[in-house]
Amino acid sequence: MLQAASAVRGTVPPAVRPAGSSSLLLTENQQWIGGPPPLMDKLSPRERELVLKQGRRKVLNRGQTLFSQGGKHDGIWLIESGRIRVFYSSPLGREITLAYWHAGNFVGGPEVFEGTVHQWSGVASSNCSVVHLPGKELRSLAAEIPNLAIGLIEGLTFKGKCYSALAQMLGTRSITQRLAHLLLHLVELYGVEDADGRVIAAAFTHADIAHMVGATRQWVTISLKRMQEKGIVVTKRSQIVVCRTDVLDEMRGHASD
Amino acid sequence: MLQAASAVRGTVPPAVRPAGSSSLLLTENQQWIGGPPPLMDKLSPRERELVLKQGRRKVLNRGQTLFSQGGKHDGIWLIESGRIRVFYSSPLGREITLAYWHAGNFVGGPEVFEGTVHQWSGVASSNCSVVHLPGKELRSLAAEIPNLAIGLIEGLTFKGKCYSALAQMLGTRSITQRLAHLLLHLVELYGVEDADGRVIAAAFTHADIAHMVGATRQWVTISLKRMQEKGIVVTKRSQIVVCRTDVLDEMRGHASD
DNA sequence: CTTTTCCCGGCAACTAATCGACTGCGGTCA
DNA sequence: TGACCGCAGTCGATTAGTTGCCGGGAAAAG
Known part of the structure; x- marks a missing residue:
């Protein structure tokens, strides 16, 4: 059974707002x-x-x-x-x-x-x-x-x-739209400034994300890769850095107007 | 504007339980x-x-x-x-x-x-x-x-x-599973006995059904057609007759066990 | 230190589902 | 009676998403 696979994952990083x-x-x-x-x-x-x-x-x-x-x-x-x-x-x-x-x-x-x-x-x-x-x-x-x-x-x-x-x-919404939406939300909650953009400071695995948007692990991997190719995000070692919130906002099936 | 395309659709048939x-x-x-x-x-x-x-x-x-x-x-x-x-x-x-x-x-x-x-x-x-x-x-x-x-x-x-x-x-659930689930529910609420099986006595268009399960109109048509080929339902003139509730129950991703 | 476990990542084959467009039927209305 | 309209049904093209698999790497457990 699970016995604390990673010390990092699971602890709430300092930048996080307390309730939510x-x-x-x-x-x-x-x-x-x-x-x-x-x-x-x-x-x-x-x-x-x-x-x-x-x-x-x-x-x-x-x-x-x-x-x-x-x-x-x-x-x-x-x-x-x-x-x-x-x-x-x-x-x-x-x-x-x-x-x-x-x-x-x-x-x-x-x-x-x-x-x-x-x-x-x-x-x-x-x-x-x-x-x-x-x-x-x-x-x-x-x-x-x-x-x-x-x-x-x-x-x-x-x-x-x-x-x-x-x-x-x-x-x-399609899975891709949901993923864009989720990333924006995660940045909102856990975002920390960084050289490249805003890092999502809470560690979620691809499987975790898949469960949040209702998709398979592989599809999350593929979607993130495509986003990376377009320069929207950068994934470095299981951490996601969001560079272009504006593009994500457009992707999610915009709310405005 | 809509002006009551059909007299049948829209009236609640007598067999229906009042609240629900x-x-x-x-x-x-x-x-x-x-x-x-x-x-x-x-x-x-x-x-x-x-x-x-x-x-x-x-x-x-x-x-x-x-x-x-x-x-x-x-x-x-x-x-x-x-x-x-x-x-x-x-x-x-x-x-x-x-x-x-x-x-x-x-x-x-x-x-x-x-x-x-x-x-x-x-x-x-x-x-x-x-x-x-x-x-x-x-x-x-x-x-x-x-x-x-x-x-x-x-x-x-x-x-x-x-x-x-x-x-x-x-x-x-997949759309097909959701559709099976919905049909069972509709039969439960509006079902009237018939020679072939149980008729869903409230008229819903394919578009209505599509909105209920979160799908496109065409896909509902195709799914219903496939079900008909398997003998699960019979569609006669925009009405759906459910013959095999047992199969539907199995399709929907069963709850039992 | 080694083993094990977990997780990212990619690939290939496949199915589910979407999109747009067109047809034909039946009912309604002028 | 003819025109219109909403709806079922169909088709082909395309995309979204799944399933199963395998390999590598990093971190934890022993």
Whole structure:
């Protein structure tokens, strides 16, 4: 089984904004680029303590499963540190990842209290620390702390938009367009300046990217190569440097006008 | 402009269950096949009257637009009769329909009160009667009538599952699989017994179907023809008769095991 | 240090799906 | 009755995307 293949991959680089999610999220009308406001930010220190007291902290190694589709649903997990990948795997083995969720977000939707079964799976894509809030406790906490309830609703609405945007992208854009779109989003979230352009400072393998845009590993390789030939990106040692965001923006099936 | 090309298309045939939605909804773990329980069913006659009083009734002809993506969002529409098609249209003109919503459901999500802008468009796919509940009025009604609030949450959760399921289907299944899946769903909702098999009693054009599965009109024609050659379906005069649900079930990338 | 594992990369054959265009049918309307 | 229009159906050309395979290189594990 996986035992931390690379120290680099999986750690969130310093340049990264703390809260957010990397995926095919934003469509034309999407604001909230980095994700919803973190769930706990509006709470007073006392309230925060109250919530954490009710929850059960859990530490995960890279690769460990937090919940899996078809499993019984009970409550949510609040991410304290690390990165959780939420994805769906079809019976025939094809996979689509919804998003990589960062610290400050919660996972386990679309229902928050006691639901039926999970529609998605969640695994740690880096070493993580999470707090589990079971449905029953969460419900009473939400009744007690209005700001928590509001945070939950905001988070849920955002998740709804994620599903919605993902469906729209998958339904109306070609893989190449989706890839262009994703690269722009990754640059937005993880971009660090560099001599050649903007480096995507979080390491994703071609397979990771393939799962995000709904494609095969090989096709991502081919597409990236073509982009490199056109001078849009430079790939040096499994890192992607984006040189021409303008061309990418045009490629993705532009939103403007 | 469209002026009711056919009298048959657009009317909901008698065999149809009253509430529900036809789309690529159900995944393996999906229950609620026909949609959520209708929003108003749990209300007392008096409460129902109260709600209808606050709303503004609107009658739509087939083809008329109810709301469109990018437009300002304010409240929801309750469907009294007819069928509303909710879809997204990309800047380059490709379209994906989320669902056809029937009487008893509401449209205008994923937010219910005052939101930002619509992510989807809604047009009447038959003559419709709807009741508009603006965000402000809806909010106070929901505060006053607990059962209405619960209905809203149930409806929203269901919509979340729709987006989610649609994304999963689009991300992991081939068009052929999606088509098989859709046919099974349509039979489930609109199926009427017949000498050859089960007739899908609601008329959808090939273009309609293409938008539901995210494909081109031509490809739907070809796929249906291939299915006919294999004896899975029979198409007689723009109506589809499904003979072998078992084969379709196997084609769609089966859930069982 | 060696072995193993993972990941990039390329290649070839193949199928799925798109695009544009044209035909013919049937229904509707003037 | 004739003109029109939306829709099913078909064709050929082209592209997008898959599947399976093999090789090399870098990094982790032993």
